[in-house]
Amino acid sequence: MLKPLLRLDNLTIAFDGAVVVDALTLTVNAGETLAIVGESGSGKSVSALGAINLLPSNAEVSGGRWLEETDLNKLTRRDWNAVRGNRVGFVFQEPMTSLNPLHRIGKQIGEALRLHQGLRGQAARTRSKELLEQVKLPRADELLEAWPHQLSGGQRQRVMIAMAIANNPALLIADEPTTALDVTVQQDILALLKELRDQHGMGMLFISHDLNLVRRYAERVCVMYRGKIQEIGPVEEVFNNPQSDYTKALLAAEPEGRPAALAATKPLLTARQLKVSFERPKTGLFKRQPPPFEAVKAMDLTIAPGETLGIVGESGSGKTTLASAIMRLVQSRGEINLGDVPLSQLTGNALRRQRHRLQMVFQDPYGALSPRMPVFDIVSEGLRFHYPDLPLSEVTQRVHQTLHEVGLPESCAARYPHEFSGGQRQRIAVARAIILEPELLVLDEPTSALDRTVQKQLVTLLRQLQERRQLSYLFISHDLAVIRAMAHRIMVLKDGEVVEQGSCLDVLASPQHPYTQALIAAAHLRQLPA
Structure with a gap:
């Protein structure tokens, strides 16, 4: 009983x-x-x-x-x-x-x-x-x-x-x-x-x-x-x-489809021997400072225009740290080049002038938006910073156009983040990023807080934006069904190192590393139709 x-x-x-x-x-x-x-x-x-x-x-x-x-x-x-x-x-x-x-x-x-x-x-x-x-x-x-x-x-x-x-x-x-x-x-x-x-x-x-x-x-x-x-x-x-x-x-709502095919071209983003380490806290008053923790270990990667590179790995494997390093949000060693611009060597105003070319959508749709700002101010903030001479009428027009592009009505502009669901907030975060017309968008677990029906809608939206704008994505996710629907190539991280990489479909269909095999076995991916 x-x-x-x-x-x-x-x-x-x-x-x-x-x-x-x-x-x-x-x-x-x-x-x-x-x-x-x-x-x-x-x-x-x-x-x-x-x-x-x-x-x-x-x-x-x-x-x-x-x-x-x-x-x-x-x-x-x-x-x-x-x-x-x-x-x-x-x-x-x-x-x-x-x-x-x-x-x-x-x-x-x-x-x-x-x-x-x-x-x-x-x-x-x-x-x-x-x-x-x-x-x-x-x-x-x-x-x-x-x-x-x-x-x-x-x-x-x-x-x-x-x-x-x-x-x-x-x-x-x-x-x-x-x-x-x-x-x-x-x-x-x-x-x-x-x-x-x-x-x-x-x-x-x-x-x-x-x-x-x-x-x-x-x-x-x-x-x-x-x-x-x-x-x-x-x-x-x-x-x-x-x-x-x-x-x-x-039950039928699972991300489906594949990204558009790529044309051969030179890379948009190149990172060589990228490393990130953090100081460890002391465990006692009289104990020695432990050696730094290496979150990302000597990593190389490239992303072509219009390409999606999927990053997967367990919690703490270095996925978000890698994204933050590429965005120059944490200190790192190694080379980061955006086209012909050496991002890793830029500081101050020189770095800020490049920020509009690469934008980030953060993992938490609740914490990423200021609760004290209406959607209009959130979406237009970057635009007003990078283009201070734009008249208000043009800023308003571009905000409304961008909201429409991510599937939100113009009336959303006057409302505050707490009035929206998680999926709607994530669309606002995407709008804030793409209004600057970036070349690279870093997406850190953008679907993790969303239910399956909204996940499917967001994946479709991101693929449409990529095709229309020739956007490149660095797409971080633990959901392999979402990765399969979004990524051209995939990198598998464990303990700050790349354990496997290659074509997304090839890696998912025939994983070589035991950790990748364990990830795929745990995900219970449905077979793609022939």
Whole structure:
């Protein structure tokens, strides 16, 4: 007999009278994983936050909520503080905004241990180190002394998971816990969560847009659309015999197609013997400074006009550091040439004058846009900086034209980032980059925070922009289905080194390196039609 752990009965959530979750009824049993899937804006995360009272004060929440025998509607603020982080663990979708930028990792994990278990000092540090090792983070001693900004997106996500499981909760709510992770680490993390679930009889509410992961790690699935349940039932039953039209469309939505063929031409970007290293933090007051950490080791690459070079590899393999080095956002050694311009030798105004030729779309569509600026100012900022003499009328025309090009109406220009979904924010970030008509666009996990239907739309948009503008892309992703749909060539990174590279289809069809083979096996790629 399954023991009900979390029960929601007609949970309804509204903001200023607008209903965003409509009569949601579901049960998470002890020892099982219930997955919630649906497109961005369908109410998945809001439902989870509403279940444990984490919504802002303007949210109107009604309906029944129980955690085992506890009526959650009757809890005081102090009661909630004792429940959250102890009986209920929560892995948030955005690790950078969930971690305090002013505290080291060790202190943040230790806070959860101190509040709920009373652990302090060496006992808390030892337990914190165990938790980091449990979520497969290497160099745990160093990471305890690191700041959140020094970690990759995937490393920050695993720190969040370590904090969530620190007190062995009865219920774990995981909101896109594998968004920033490569496929092999996804499997490791979810296998770990499944192991913890089985050991402790924990129940898991798993929110994800990755249907492959849902199929492998959840027992039941709930499909949501516009705040309502479309269908709910055992995973295999729903996936093999979907009843609603929306579920059928969701299951069919995978990035498809291939980029346009390339004409032979000389490279646009060339990097030779590119290296990036970072100082390691001391692990003790009287200990020696450890040697620098080599994030990128003597790497060569070229990108031709109109070409997409796909970069894949596990979290911490150096993908984002490589992109930042090419953008001249971190110090590096070696040569970087954009056409005939030696970027690696430029500084100050000389470097700033080249910035319009290469632009970057960052991984996090929520953190990449200033919440205090309307979309018009966000998109036009670079244009106004590089071309200060442009009249306002022309700036306005180009902003509206660019928004239209990325599939957004002109009316978006007057709105603020918080009014948009993740997919819409990523389109705004693309518009901000392409309004300067760059030759090279660096895209760092641009689809990782998006559901499959929006991923497919964004991939199609990027290919259309590439064809129209002859754009070159450095495309970083852990999603091999997206890489296959976007990239002409592929480079596989591990521990800061290139372990394999070549034509995208050749590498995916016949990988030579064991790590590439493991990545592809974990991704469960569908076969391309002949």
